[in-house]
Amino acid sequence: MRRSSSPLALLLLGPGVFLLVLAPMLAWYVKPRAAVNPVDIDVTAVYTGMGSYFDVDEAETLREKRITVTQRVRGDVGDSDRSGRAVWDVVTTVDTDKSLPAADPHDALDFSTARWVTDRRTNRPAHCCREQPYHEGEAYLKFPFDVQKRSYRWWDSQLGGAVTLSYRGTEKIRGYQGYVFTGTVPPTKIGTRQVPGALVGRPEAAQVFAEEWYSNRGIKLVVDQATGRVLSAQLGPRQTLRAPGGTKDAVVLLDVPKLSHTPATQEFAVGKAEEDSVRLRAVGRTVPIGAAAAGFVLAAAGGVLLVRGRARPEDG
Numbered sequence: 345m346r347r348s349s350s351p352l353a354l355l356l357l358g359p360g361v362f363l364l365v366l367a368p369m370l371a372w373y374v375k376p377r378a379a380v381n382p383v384d385i386d387v388t389a390v391y392t393g394m395g396s397y398f399d400v401d402e403a404e405t406l407r408e409k410r411i412t413v414t415q416r417v418r419g420d421v422g423d424s425d426r427s428g429r430a431v432w433d434v435v436t437t438v439d440t441d442k443s444l445p446a447a448d449p450h451d452a453l454d455f456s457t458a459r460w461v462t463d464r465r466t467n468r469p470a471h472c473c474r475e476q477p478y479h480e481g482e483a484y485l486k487f488p489f490d491v492q493k494r495s496y497r498w499w500d501s502q503l504g505g506a507v508t509l510s511y512r513g514t515e516k517i518r519g520y521q522g523y524v525f526t527g528t529v530p531p532t533k534i535g536t537r538q539v540p541g542a543l544v545g546r547p548e549a550a551q552v553f554a555e556e557w558y559s560n561r562g563i564k565l566v567v568d569q570a571t572g573r574v575l576s577a578q579l580g581p582r583q584t585l586r587a588p589g590g591t592k593d594a595v596v597l598l599d600v601p602k603l604s605h606t607p608a609t610q611e612f613a614v615g616k617a618e619e620d621s622v623r624l625r626a627v628g629r630t631v632p633i634g635a636a637a638a639g640f641v642l643a644a645a646g647g648v649l650l651v652r653g654r655a656r657p658e659d660g
Contacts, residue, residue, distance in 0.1 A: 380464040381486070383424035385432060388416045389609045391577065395600030397440060397453060403543075405596045411453075412439045413603060417485055420459075420473075429470045432485065434458040436501075438598070454598075458501060460484060467572065481506035487572035491523055498565070502558055502581060503529055515566050517575040520614045522566040529560035537585065544587040544594035554585040557593065561601065568617035575613045578604045 391413040399406045413436065420431040438454035449455050458477060461470040467488040469479055482488060484499040497506040509525035535556045541549030561580035568575055580601050584593035605613070
């Protein structure tokens, strides 16, 4: 007697083995290649808050005014390397109600540009492609994928340096849970600015190079664990001028105790985080587990049928 293979056994065994091979490939090969910073990003984040600013026309600091910060991030697809690095151009404007809506961003209270270049997988600085300014740290416009419950070094563009943000638990933004990171920046000299001496208490000097100081009384970021996307941001920036060698603030340039993402910015960030997290979870967990389970059942059933293949008499 000899056994012959059942066609049904082969029909079950083939797909079963395929699914068993596919499962680890999705988790270990496909997911890491899906979890990368995009190169074609075009996102605008808006912050608002009540505070003080120095009005050049009035030559004095105006208080209890609405401040709006708009940050637009656009990917430079041509300079980006789809397999290795992402090049993002960042335009940031600081406006008051007087300068909004602005026909030209240069009319804003403050206007700045930057180029952020990162490794698409690790989110770390790549230092190439006309990066400006040179920056360090692990996070800035976003955190790395698969955020951990630990401290991260976040790049503060105003400070021109990295700030340590500590993990502080979880918080829900519009019903979606994220990791909370907080930190502060003590008063720090960040440069000099030529101004009339009288402005900083030196009337005997026509012009002086006043010291520009910056601090941030409270940084709070709520971050999506899977994607590293910032769901909600709250800052407390303060910029002042001091007389050369002075120990006290002479002029307040900008002081916003609570500068926060607008509801629309939060809603957009949460929506994108949910969408991307589902995709990553499907590729890295849901589909591989389902494929492995289905593959095991099919392969096992096919194997049993193969072993029990019907016996038939030998020829002759």
